[in-house]
Amino acid sequence: MNITADRPSGWANHFHNKIMPEPNSGCWLWTGALNNKGYGVFHINGKMRLAHRVAWEVDNGSVPAGLEIDHLCRTRSCVNPQHMEAVTHHENVLRGGNAHKQFCKRGHPLSGHNLNLGTDGSRQCRACAHIRYTRLTAAQIARRRTVSLKYYYANKTR
Numbered sequence: 404m405n406i407t408a409d410r411p412s413g414w415a416n417h418f419h420n421k422i423m424p425e426p427n428s429g430c431w432l433w434t435g436a437l438n439n440k441g442y443g444v445f446h447i448n449g450k451m452r453l454a455h456r457v458a459w460e461v462d463n464g465s466v467p468a469g470l471e472i473d474h475l476c477r478t479r480s481c482v483n484p485q486h487m488e489a490v491t492h493h494e495n496v497l498r499g500g501n502a503h504k505q506f507c508k509r510g511h512p513l514s515g516h517n518l519n520l521g522t523d524g525s526r527q528c529r530a531c532a533h534i535r536y537t538r539l540t541a542a543q544i545a546r547r548r549t550v551s552l553k554y555y556y557a558n559k560t561r
Contacts, residue, residue: 414445414447414448415461418445418454418457418458421433421434421435421443421445421454422434422482428476428478429476429483429485429486430476430478430480430481430483430486431458431481431482431483431486432478432480432481432482433454433455433480433481433482435454437479437480438453440479441479441480442454442455442479442480443455443479443480443482445457454482455472455474455479455481455482455487456472457482458482458483458484458487459472459484459487459489461484462484463484463489466489467489469491470489470490470491471489471490471491471492471495472487472488472489472490473487473488473489473490473494473495473498474486474487475487475488496521496525504526507528507530507531508531509528509530509531509534511528511529511530511531513526513528516529517529517530519532
């Protein structure tokens with residue numbers, strides 16, 4: 404690990420102490436704090452940074468403009484620069500787990516009429532989006548009328 408090669412003291416030692424190599428995959432797992440999406444976070448000079456980006460920058464320099472770091476190993480807590488590649492956002496989305504799924508988490512098909520495609524290549528289940536919209540609308544209506552959701556759904560006419 405050459406994280407400490409250029410900076411043998413200070414934040415680099417602290418960073419190095421939060422890495423645990425995983426022998427089977429080759430990942431360097433981040434043992435420090437994780438954000439709500441599962442990516443490692445690290446503070447340098449009072450600024451919070453994504454740990455995998457810090458590792459990338461120490462090994463490869465800055466991330467080129469217009470690109471983002473893709474985890475080739477698909478492990479968000481991995482900080483091994485050899486498991487990362489700088490790619491466009493579109494490419495990163497296409498490589499993500501959702502790009503090859505045939506069904507959403509509720510079992511709806513992710514194809515044909517039921518598939519919404521974002522401009523960045525993201526894929527969304529149209530049926531689930533409709534369910535989310537319906538629930539949100541019902542909650543808003545119930546709040547405005549000060550009627551419980553249970554009462555609203557029980558008396559809802561179709």
